[in-house]
Amino acid sequence: xxxxxxxxxxxxxxxxxxxxxxxxxxxxxxxxxxxxxxxxxxxxxxxxxxxxxxxxxxxxxxxxxxxxxxxxxxxxxxxxxxxxxxxxxxxxxxxxxxxxxxxxxxxxxxxxxxxxxxxxxxxxxxxxxxxxxxxxxxxxxxxxxxxxxxxxxxxxxxxxxxxxxxxxxxxxxxxxxxxxxxxxxxxxxxxxxxxxxxxxxxxxxxxxxxxxxxxxxxxxxxxxxxxxxxxxxxxxxxxxxxxx
Numbered sequence: 001x002x003x004x005x006x007x008x009x010x011x012x013x014x015x016x017x018x019x020x021x022x023x024x025x026x027x028x029x030x031x032x033x034x035x036x037x038x039x040x041x042x043x044x045x046x047x048x049x050x051x052x053x054x055x056x057x058x059x060x061x062x063x064x065x066x067x068x069x070x071x072x073x074x075x076x077x078x079x080x081x082x083x084x085x086x087x088x089x090x091x092x093x094x095x096x097x098x099x100x101x102x103x104x105x106x107x108x109x110x111x112x113x114x115x116x117x118x119x120x121x122x123x124x125x126x127x128x129x130x131x132x133x134x135x136x137x138x139x140x141x142x143x144x145x146x147x148x149x150x151x152x153x154x155x156x157x158x159x160x161x162x163x164x165x166x167x168x169x170x171x172x173x174x175x176x177x178x179x180x181x182x183x184x185x186x187x188x189x190x191x192x193x194x195x196x197x198x199x200x201x202x203x204x205x206x207x208x209x210x211x212x213x214x215x216x217x218x219x220x221x222x223x224x225x226x227x228x229x230x231x232x233x234x235x236x237x238x239x240x241x242x243x244x
Contacts, residue, residue: 006179007141008169010162013128015147022135027128027150029085032205034153035078035099035124041071043116049074049109055208056107057216062208063103063110064156076113077153078103079127081209086126094124127152129202132195137183142169149194154204157197157233165190167238175243189243193236 009017013027041048053066060081068075080102086092096119103110130150136143145162169186176182210216 005140008144009141009147010144012146013130013150015143017141018133018143018147021138021141021143022133025130025133027130030127030129030152030205031081031083032079032127032152033082033084033086033124034127035076035080035094035102035122037076037099037113037117037122038068038073039076039113039116039118040073041067044074044112048112054109056110057208057210058106059211060209061102063106065113074113076117078110079153079208086124089125092123092125093120094122096120096122099124132198134191134195136187136191139180139183142183142186144169149198151194151198152201152205154208155197155201155233157201161194161197164193164236164238168241168243171239171243185243189241197233 007017009015009021011017018025049065049067051067051071053064055065056063062079064077066075067073078099086094096114096117099117099122100114103114128150129152133143133148136148144165146158149161151158151161165186168189169182172182172186172189173179176185207219210219
């Protein structure tokens with residue numbers, strides 16, 4: 001038997017702890033699958049892509065690419081709509097030929113990245129969605145990360161939210177007089193933000209997969225994604241935000 005003062009459920013989308021707190025809330029398939037690869041920059045043409053995040057959008061799919069490890073690796077995420085439901089796993093390999101076919105006819109830069117990929121290291125998994133949950137805690141247990149707010153990768157905030165959760169929970173435990181009070185403080189200060197991020201990520205799925213070039217141009221004509229995200233998303237600091 002293991003005993004402790006606090007149980008922290010950080011056990012992912014299929015969280016057993018979440019099920020014990022909230023009952024069975026099954027995750028459902030979104031209709032999208034994610035291809036993920038990393039490519040060493042030496043396999044790519046010199047000065048291939050600026051040190052910025054690049055996004056390509058098209059009917060039923062989109063691609064995001066950005067550098068990792070101080071520019072040593074290029075990370076590629078390709079989202080495709082498909083009725084084929086595969087394993088929800090970071091380690092599920094799929095044939096490179098399937099990967100290549102999913103983006104046939106796309107921009108030459110997309111083709112260059114796919115052609116440079118390790119053909120034995122192409123991963124694809126199905127994306128699942130669970131409705132947002134506002135009950136994260138009991139008197140002696142709390143949920144964190146994907147266990148309570150799994151989100152689609154269309155705002156690139158899944159891991160960020162888990163890190164924020166951990167920082168705010170640590171501060172709440174330091175500030176409150178009891179574990180019960182600390183968990184309530186933690187939940188009050190995290191639920192609204194994570195619900196907003198999950199809902200925005202879900203909305204981006206439609207935005208990024210519009211069916212025509214004209215629709216895409218019209219949707220982005222009056223949008224300033226950077227200003228909007230800087231105002232509430234990127235400006236948030238879990239180490240200094242006031243806990244109320």
